[in-house]
Amino acid sequence: MTPRDASDDRWSDLDRPPLNGDALRRGLVREGGLWRGIDVVRATGSTNSDLVALAVAGKAQEGAVLVAEEQSSGRGRLDRLWTAPPRSGLFFSVLLRPAGIPVARWGWLPLLTGVAVATGLSRAAGVDTALKWPNDLLVTVGGEERKAGGILAERAGEDMVVVGVGINVTLRQDELPVPQAGSLALAGATSTDRDPLLRAVLRSLEEWYGRWREAGGDPVASGLQETYAAGCATLGRAVRAELPGDRSIVGEAVAIDGDGRLVLATENGVQEPVGAGDIVHLRPA
Structure with a gap:
C-alpha cells in the first residue's frame, strides 16, 4: 500500500472527492455487527x-474491509487486470470466515456478493443492474448491456475467504478500459456519491451473509438461490461456456443448481452443469 502526496494532480478532481474513512466506520462498525474495521488507502x-x-499472517479478522481509492494491479477472474482512474469507483475487499458452513457451499459466496451489490446499488444509486454468471455486474448504457463491476473470491488459509469487489462509478466514456465496459454514471445513476454507495453495498452484504449463515449456507432456505436466479441476465440466454483445457460448450442457460453452478441445456438434449469458466452471451436478452 503506497501513500501518495495529496497535491498530486490525479487527486485534485473535485468531481471525485475522497472517501471518508471515519464516517464509513461510524456508519458501519457496530457491536454485534459483521464489519469490524474499515481501512481506506489511497x-x-x-x-x-x-x-x-494480512489474514494468512493473522493480522486481520472476519469483518475486515480494505478499500483503495486506486488499484494498480486489481484482478478479476482468470487473472484479468482491472484498472480505473483514481477515485472513479469502489474497489474493496472483505474478509469472511464462514465457520460451521460446509466448504462445498462456499462457492455461493461470490454469487451472494453479487446479489448484495446489485441490491445495494439499486437502493442507493437507482440503477437497474443484472448479474452475469458467475461474477459480473451489468448495467444498460444506451440500450446496450455493459459490465460495470466484478467480484473475485479467494481462499485465505484453511478457514477464511477474501471477496473483492470492483465497481465503476463515475467513469466517462473516454475513460473506459474497453468499449464494452460501463459505469453507474453512464447508466444514469441518480447518485454517484461513493460514501453512501459503499455503505449501502456493505449493509446489503452484511444482511445477505447473515441470512445465508443462519440457514447453514443453504441457498434455498436463505432465499439466495431464488434471488440470484431472478436477477441473473445469463438465464434464458444462448451462451458459450469456455472451459479449462480449451473446451467449450454451447447451450441455453436454464438454471442455477444447488451448488451455484450454471446448468446448460445443449442441443443434444443433455443438461450439463458448469462450475468454472468464461461465459459468453450469444444473443440479447
Whole structure:
C-alpha cells in the first residue's frame, strides 16, 4: 500500500472527492455487527492480495474491509487486470470466515456478493443492474448491456475467504478500459456519491451473509438461490461456456443448481452443469 502526496494532480478532481474513512466506520462498525474495521488507502496493487496476506499472517479478522481509492494491479477472474482512474469507483475487499458452513457451499459466496451489490446499488444509486454468471455486474448504457463491476473470491488459509469487489462509478466514456465496459454514471445513476454507495453495498452484504449463515449456507432456505436466479441476465440466454483445457460448450442457460453452478441445456438434449469458466452471451436478452 503506497501513500501518495495529496497535491498530486490525479487527486485534485473535485468531481471525485475522497472517501471518508471515519464516517464509513461510524456508519458501519457496530457491536454485534459483521464489519469490524474499515481501512481506506489511497493506492495499492490489489486489495484482495493485501487482505489475503494480512489474514494468512493473522493480522486481520472476519469483518475486515480494505478499500483503495486506486488499484494498480486489481484482478478479476482468470487473472484479468482491472484498472480505473483514481477515485472513479469502489474497489474493496472483505474478509469472511464462514465457520460451521460446509466448504462445498462456499462457492455461493461470490454469487451472494453479487446479489448484495446489485441490491445495494439499486437502493442507493437507482440503477437497474443484472448479474452475469458467475461474477459480473451489468448495467444498460444506451440500450446496450455493459459490465460495470466484478467480484473475485479467494481462499485465505484453511478457514477464511477474501471477496473483492470492483465497481465503476463515475467513469466517462473516454475513460473506459474497453468499449464494452460501463459505469453507474453512464447508466444514469441518480447518485454517484461513493460514501453512501459503499455503505449501502456493505449493509446489503452484511444482511445477505447473515441470512445465508443462519440457514447453514443453504441457498434455498436463505432465499439466495431464488434471488440470484431472478436477477441473473445469463438465464434464458444462448451462451458459450469456455472451459479449462480449451473446451467449450454451447447451450441455453436454464438454471442455477444447488451448488451455484450454471446448468446448460445443449442441443443434444443433455443438461450439463458448469462450475468454472468464461461465459459468453450469444444473443440479447
